[in-house]
Amino acid sequence: MPIHEKSLIRPEDLKTHEQLVVEGVDVSGHWSTFIQTRVIADYNEALEEEVAALPGAEHIHRCWQCGSCTNACTVNALNPDFNPRFWIYLVRLGMQSELLRDKDIIWQCVSCNKCTYACPRDVNPEGVMKALSHWLELKGHTPKSPSMIFDEEFSEQVIRRGRIEEGRLIQRFFKRTGQTLNQEWLVEMVRRLLRHLPLALLARLGLARLLAPRSRGWAAARAAIQDYVGAQQARQRRALGLGERLETGAADAADTTQH
């Protein structure tokens, strides 16, 4: 496996001397750069297995580090620290502390699937990113990301009623992430939306907000899905060496990050 050691060299580990003469030879500045010896004592040998136990990361072992994912990545183009190839490498080696340095940005994968399109080994890097951010949350390394909170609100509505109603979803999400709906751009958008809207449509949207759309005959499907999700979540927690699921809505709210 090719090793991109450059990514592992941190600026704080580089030692240089402005003035240094060794045995009469001037090696000042650039010529005296050394990398601090690094000792890694906290390999997590179970890391790859744990991550691979979460949905999406089943094929992480196939990766041969070509870097096509990072090369194609939408988020990497905005932030070079967002590096799927590197994180897959760290997980496979079990270098947990290195991985944790990037823990606050991994959830930012936008699921555009450019990586999955480019990957020659069917690793499904998009799924690995989702599994990784899930792993970080389950292990308590990060609070629930805004993205996960949105996914939970969304899925909860779908499982309960079979359909979603966007107004309710946005309102609940903003509330759980502690954001106000009174943001200038949002107000401006609503203003523009209302400019030409006919009354009939407004009434229809208002009605949907009050009644919440639902699929008919959904109760049996809801029960089946809830059973399955409960069993899967218990399985995942066992795979990660965690106790049975204790989470409640209140605990989720306390986890909320502010963005």
Added chain:
Amino acid sequence: MSDDKTDKYRRVAYYPGCALEGTGHAYNRSTRQVGKALGLDLVEVSDWNCCGAMEVKNIDPKIQTYLSSRVMSIAANRMGMDVVMAPCNGCYHNLKKAEYDLAHDPASAEVVGRLSAKAGHDAYRAGQVETIHALDWIKAAIGEEGLRQRVRNGLKGLRVANYYGCMYTRPRHIFPEKDAGPGSESTFEPHFMDDLLAAAGALNVEFPLKTACCGGAHTLSDSDTSTKLVLNILRAAETAGAEVIATECPTCHSGLEMHQIRADRKFGHKTQVKIIYFTQLLGLALGLTARQLGLHENVSDSLELLAAKGLT
């Protein structure tokens, strides 16, 4: 496109999905109107449910597969249809993905079978229906030549950037009919929307970001990232000389509209390009009115531009 598709697609099961009942209402409306004007039959899937969108898979991917399979099961087993048409990229993608998983992954088929039995309906089996996008639908059932014959008020060289987004082409393996030789859609450089709008009289600009990402999955949870991605798309379209970005997905469409305003109000980056569903543009060319097509429902206000061009 072969003749059997021309006939097969004339009457299809219609799966609008949640967004088309909410923010994407104008897409729903214009799709139905265009279908009507072209003499195509849409039969809405009864008691449909959400496909899982971009969110449910992050709770559990197999639940997403089940949700999508239920829609196809109703179309096939309850309605006896053999084609499901979904205008929303998210719905289209998820149904295609479920189709692929059910055909290739026994574990997915097992879970779908178990959940369907518990939920009291027939399990969907791979191959029972063919899922298509609104673009496939019009392209195959009517085609460019058919469209040209029906155009009553051509788009008069309106300069359009065609924006397809992520879910219509990626990942490649769930779209076995794409990249399949002459006449098929390309996952690398899609062209079905370009073809249809050119036949309707638009001038397609050279637009390099056809399949770029608008950050739709994080449009609210990581808004700054989405705004940057959208601004990139808007600017590229303007640089390419486009007056309009044509969309074929309600999430992309509302993302572009929302972050166009956000880029302006929050970061001071103003862009002028208008955002219009491709079905609205086709509808105008077919002689339908702006109101019939829901153009007044768009946040991006294109009425003035279209009037100045003599299109409304």
